[in-house]
Amino acid sequence: MKFINYRAAITAIASIFFAAGTSASVYFETGDAGQILGIAQVVPGGISTIFGNLNSDADLYMFNWGGGSFYANTVGGTIVDSQLFLFGSDGVGILGNDDGVAYSGPAYISTTSLSQGRYYIGVSSYDYDPYSISGLIFQSSPYDKVYGLSNSDPLVEWSGSSLYIGSYEINFQQITVDGTPVEDPTPTTNVPEPASLALVGLGLAGLAASRRRKS
Numbered sequence: 001m002k003f004i005n006y007r008a009a010i011t012a013i014a015s016i017f018f019a020a021g022t023s024a025s026v027y028f029e030t031g032d033a034g035q036i037l038g039i040a041q042v043v044p045g046g047i048s049t050i051f052g053n054l055n056s057d058a059d060l061y062m063f064n065w066g067g068g069s070f071y072a073n074t075v076g077g078t079i080v081d082s083q084l085f086l087f088g089s090d091g092v093g094i095l096g097n098d099d100g101v102a103y104s105g106p107a108y109i110s111t112t113s114l115s116q117g118r119y120y121i122g123v124s125s126y127d128y129d130p131y132s133i134s135g136l137i138f139q140s141s142p143y144d145k146v147y148g149l150s151n152s153d154p155l156v157e158w159s160g161s162s163l164y165i166g167s168y169e170i171n172f173q174q175i176t177v178d179g180t181p182v183e184d185p186t187p188t189t190n191v192p193e194p195a196s197l198a199l200v201g202l203g204l205a206g207l208a209a210s211r212r213r214k215s
Helices: 006-025 194-214
Strands: 026-028 049-054 059-065 068-073 082-088 093-098 108-114 117-125 128-132 157-160 166-171 181-183
Touching (some): 068 082, 082 108, 082 128, 093 108, 093 128, 117 128
Parallel strands (some): 026 049
Antiparallel strands (some): 049 166, 059 117, 068 108, 068 166, 128 157
8 A cells, every 4th residue: 555645745735835825925027117106016015025127217116014114125136236215105205225235235225113004115226316396305425324305395206317227126124234135024924815725725634534544
């Protein structure tokens, strides 16, 4: 009689289940994301990484935040000198950064407390910056610090010289000084779709029934 390794089979089903759940954590830019509020791309909940491309412009994404500490970086991709900007639901700037990890390196945004709500995150290359009707929204230096506002009017356009084109990654992960991801503070977690849960449940039930018949 052929021996069935039930523990291995259950582990295999569980691994398929978890793989299906984690695949939803990555978002790919569709076409070219807009750079102002009305045409920003909407990112679903539970996303840990956004993949996109810059072509002498900026990309803006809208997302919902569950509240708590917030961290995002642009470690990865081919853009060698990136910038990140965080805006509220009204388009008013919150935080910005250029060269957070190293001079002419990836950017990051960090805050220990970001209230629950809707936000926008924008990515560009140096020296392409967000502007309001009052001018530059964020101070442009020092480059290695997370900086605040130059004015509190909402985003209306981007302007400047976009010096780099290529791919980027926006990672909602903590990083160390050398750029190594060490923590993911995203409060929303991926939840399996009902169909995935049902599939796992049927698989486990079938294994249990088979084991009872063999015993």
